[in-house]
Amino acid sequence: xxxxxxxxxxxxxxxxxxxxxxxxxxxxxxxxxxxxxxxxxxxxxxxxxxxxxxxxxxxxxxxxxxxxxxxxxxxxxxxxxxxxxxxxxxxxxxxxxxxxxxxxxxxxxxxxxxxxxxxxxxxxxxxxxxxxxxxxxxxxxxxxxxxxxxxxxxxxxxxxxxxxxxxxxxxxxxxxxxxxxxxxxxxxxxxxxxxxxxxxxxxxxxxxxxxxxxxxxxxxxxxxxxxxxxxxxxxxxxxxxxxxxxxxxxxxxxxxxxxxxxxxxxxxxxxxxxxxxxxxxxxxxxxxxxxxxxxxxxxxxxxxxxxxxxxxxxxxxxxxxxxxxxxxxxxx
Amino acid sequence: xxxxxxxxxxxxxxxxxxxxxxxxxxxxxxxxxxxxxxxxxxxxxxxxxxxxxxxxxxxxxxxxxxxxxxxxxxxxxxxxxxxxxxxxxxxxxxxxxxxxxxxxxxxxxxxxxxxxxxxxxxxxxxxxxxxxxxxxxxxxxxxxxxxxxxxxxxxxxxxxxxxxxxxxxxxxxxxxxxxxxxxxxxxxxxxxxxxxxxxxxxxxxxxxxxxxxxxxxxxxxxxxxxxxxxxxxxxxxxxxxxxxxxxxxxxxxxxxxxxxxxxxxxxxxx
Numbered sequence: 075x076x077x078x079x080x081x082x083x084x085x086x087x088x089x090x091x092x093x094x095x096x097x098x099x100x101x102x103x104x105x106x107x108x109x110x111x112x113x114x115x116x117x118x119x120x121x122x123x124x125x126x127x128x129x130x131x132x133x134x135x136x137x138x139x140x141x142x143x144x145x146x147x148x149x150x151x152x153x154x155x156x157x158x159x160x161x162x163x164x165x166x167x168x169x170x171x172x173x174x175x176x177x178x179x180x181x182x183x184x185x186x187x188x189x190x191x192x193x194x195x196x197x198x199x200x201x202x203x204x205x206x207x208x209x210x211x212x213x214x215x216x217x218x219x220x221x222x223x224x225x226x227x228x229x230x231x232x233x234x235x236x237x238x239x240x241x242x243x244x245x246x247x248x249x250x251x252x253x254x255x256x257x258x259x260x261x262x263x264x265x266x267x268x269x270x271x272x273x274x275x276x277x278x279x280x281x282x283x284x285x286x287x288x289x290x291x292x293x294x295x296x297x298x299x300x301x302x303x304x305x306x307x308x309x310x311x312x313x314x315x316x317x318x319x320x321x322x323x324x325x326x327x328x329x330x331x332x333x334x335x336x337x338x339x340x341x342x343x344x345x346x347x348x349x350x351x352x353x354x355x356x357x358x359x360x361x362x363x364x365x366x367x368x369x370x371x372x373x374x375x376x377x378x379x380x381x382x383x384x385x386x387x388x389x390x391x392x393x394x395x396x397x398x399x400x401x402x403x404x405x406x
Numbered sequence: 407x408x409x410x411x412x413x414x415x416x417x418x419x420x421x422x423x424x425x426x427x428x429x430x431x432x433x434x435x436x437x438x439x440x441x442x443x444x445x446x447x448x449x450x451x452x453x454x455x456x457x458x459x460x461x462x463x464x465x466x467x468x469x470x471x472x473x474x475x476x477x478x479x480x481x482x483x484x485x486x487x488x489x490x491x492x493x494x495x496x497x498x499x500x501x502x503x504x505x506x507x508x509x510x511x512x513x514x515x516x517x518x519x520x521x522x523x524x525x526x527x528x529x530x531x532x533x534x535x536x537x538x539x540x541x542x543x544x545x546x547x548x549x550x551x552x553x554x555x556x557x558x559x560x561x562x563x564x565x566x567x568x569x570x571x572x573x574x575x576x577x578x579x580x581x582x583x584x585x586x587x588x589x590x591x592x593x594x595x596x597x598x599x600x601x602x603x604x605x606x607x608x609x610x611x612x613x614x615x616x617x618x619x620x621x622x623x624x625x626x627x628x629x630x631x632x633x634x635x636x637x638x639x640x641x642x643x644x645x646x647x648x649x650x651x652x653x654x655x656x657x658x659x660x661x662x663x664x665x666x667x668x669x670x671x672x673x674x675x676x
Binding site for chain 1 (some may be wrong): 458462463464483484485487488489491492493495498501503504508509512513515520524568574598605
């Protein structure tokens with residue numbers, strides 16, 4: 075199939091999934107509920123107050139995580155980079171764990187405390203990683219990677235410490251938070267909270283598609299071709315990290331979307347970010363929406379955390395990719 | 407302090423840089439004249455590659471100045487500089503996931519704006535660069551699948567597509583066999599003549615530098631220890647001063663220019 079067809083197909087697929095997904099679930103929702111006509115008014119509420127916000131959130135989260143992963147893979151020239159490589163999700167998890175342990179119950183602008191604390195943790199991580207790696211000669215991606223991984227481990231042990239101090243139910247809530255899921259989305263307000271971050275982050279990365287290509291060929295070469303490398307890296311770092319921070323604060327760390335979707339899309343449309351970015355955006359959103367629909371229905375009435383579904387699909391895929399590459403004699 | 411030459415396109419003055427606590431360049435001064443081919447030679451660790459990176463502001467020196475076309479290097483934006491100067495880095499083994507054509511096209515970056523598609527003049531420049539370098543034949547192959555010689559041609563094609571009057575090259579032929587060394591040199595000489603280009607290349611090969619350059623600058627421990635014409639460097643005492651080892655020279659059969667020949671080892675002479 076020609077590559078020119080892939081983007082329109084992904085676009086159609088995304089549209090179809092967005093339209094169909096709100097009607098998938100335990101309660102059967104008729105199409106007429108869309109314009110408020112149903113025998114049972116709760117069905118209308120389920121559709122408009124629960125399902126549609128949740129589907130939109132799944133799509134935004136999937137898109138945001140996928141293009142963040144893509145941007146980090148380009149910036150670090152490392153196919154193993156994920157949206158969580160720099161510790162943003164660990165920072166958010168620590169924030170949520172602290173909020174749960176302290177039993178903070180306030181809501182701020184309608185946002186629950188756990189989310190606010192998680193976002194605080196994410197922002198703290200972003201500031202720390204940036205502050206630790208900035209030097210007078212600009213900032214090196216190698217030290218950024220090391221600082222991110224080190225902070226990630228540090229936060230993980232702090233999370234264990236907080237869990238150790240917590241009681242049984244608190245520890246369960248913390249564990250459940252880390253599994254990631256979209257069941258926390260119960261309102262359009264959540265969608266509106268994440269929307270500006272994902273839209274701004276996506277637009278900034280779209281603005282940088284030429285630069286993302288050049289950075290993939292090496293920073294020195296990119297600089298010699300006219301890229302303001304330091305400024306570009308800063309923009310990629312902040313755009314992607316804030317997007318990840320916002321998504322993770324609400325949905326928790328949903329794994330594998332940010333790692334595997336960019337790789338699948340590279341196989342589909344090639345490495346040029348001009349095509350890769352829109353493809354990754356559409357595929358990431360579609361993929362997470364489908365996984366969430368599966369999470370709601372596979373073991374109904376029990377709902378699975380969507381992170382388990384993405385990882386169950388992502389793990390084998392990733393091994394296949396790894397083995398396929400190594401048998402083809404190509405370095406990963 | 408040097409007075410800059412009348413036609414200096416790059417003027418380097420008192421350039422110093424320390425990296426990792428070590429002085430890599432120590433008050434380096436020299437000129438590159440418009441249209442000339444300048445070679446930078448010197449022992450390992452003399453600071454040749456660092457100097458090249460300072461000329462292109464990939465590294466920023468601690469003190470001293472570099473003027474390009476009469477303007478301080480620091481006053482150029484990255485894109486402005488890229489339109490003046492292209493750079494062919496030392497062979498890098500890290501995989502680049504692009505095809506040859508995509509990679510050469512990236513040389514057009516200084517002429518592109520965000521969101522803009524690649525224009526006709528960009529396509530034309532890429533086509534021309536690929537035709538000149540003989541890389542059009544493998545335009546659709548991935549960079550990672552090329553041999554060292556093919557890869558080097560592609561890097562030169564990308565630099566040519568950049569359309570800059572100055573080209574910096576770091577060891578353009580060091581890891582190539584004799585056949586490919588000749589091909590790349592032939593290619594560089596041909597394109598330099600047709601585009602009236604100024605070339606600054608770092609090399610280990612003093613013989614080749616002497617045969618092909620208009621002028622040679624030699625570095626040792628970060629200091630400029632020679633700046634002159636090829637026939638002036640090809641003297642045993644001069645070379646000994648630069649490399650701190652004895653040299654054997656014989657006249658080139660075609661040009662009479664003295665060339666370095668390797669000394670026979672005890673096994674070879676017995």
